[in-house]
Amino acid sequence: MMPVCPLVMGPHGAAFPAFGRRALAQRRQDHAHVRRRGRERVLAPALPETDGNPVCSDCGCSICYACRRPAGQLRWRCKACRGDFSITSGTLFAWHKLPLRSYLLAVAAFCNEVKGKSMLAFSRELDVQYKTAFVLAHKLREAMASSVKGLRIGGEERVAEIDGAYFGGHVRPENRTADRIDRRRAENRSGKRRVVVVMRERDGRTLAQVFGGEEAAGPAIRQRIAKGTVVHADESPAWNPLHARFAMQRVNHQDGYSVDGACTNGAESYFSRLRRGELGHHHHIAGPYLVRYAQEAAWREDLRRVSNGEQTHGIVGLAMRSSPSVDFCGYWQRAQAA
């Protein structure tokens, strides 16, 4: 039995086997075994307390009748509200159109990346349109972010690091050198540049939020980092007001990366992953979506040493516990109607 990472929210705490190419080839020899185990694992996250028996996603009634469609799709009918529901009703994958197996493949392919996933590559792997891949990936990012929803990090004798990094708002330089402007000046900027502020507990979780400037992050930091935490930060004056609440350790990066025990290397490590995800996979991140990519990078950073099997199991569990996405359920249909 593999050791289970406590960061993965598995319903039964069971280790999920890795799915490297060799491991898959080995297991393919026993199809029935894979099918049976796979089905149990898909159903289990949605129905852990009822031992696999269906519960109405609308009213919670546990008296439901099997009501399979003529084409074979699994459906149940609730005795109380008379509504029909499927495995994914009321979850992140509600109203799904692809076969369930495609969603499992999508989760596996998405988890297998380390810094992010190109949506062109994703759409080719799943054999779906770019737009489908885009929305599906954003739903998976929502599932990732739900693992730290409302979470407070730190506490007595705990250490957290905070830092900010700027993303977006690129102004393209003119072709001719003579026409180029000084893009460092405030009046020549696009105004779209946003800062990702990260709060990272040492040996704990990472929280990422987006603000207009570092100085706007104060209230969020006070809310998400518990009192009594020792907070490490760099020399930016935006962190000065935090001295009133936390025991602070500051490092001036003009002097070194780690000075007198103070460093923000964990936070920088997170930004390295996010930056490389932007440069290598996303290429362009539109402002309103920046927080989603930041949360995805935080999840990937926290679970980087966890096997891809456990990561997949964790995301499937989170997706089955999440409600339909407010922003991405019917995303393109709404865009078409507008």
Ligand SMILES: [Zn+2]
């Ligand atoms: Zn019902």
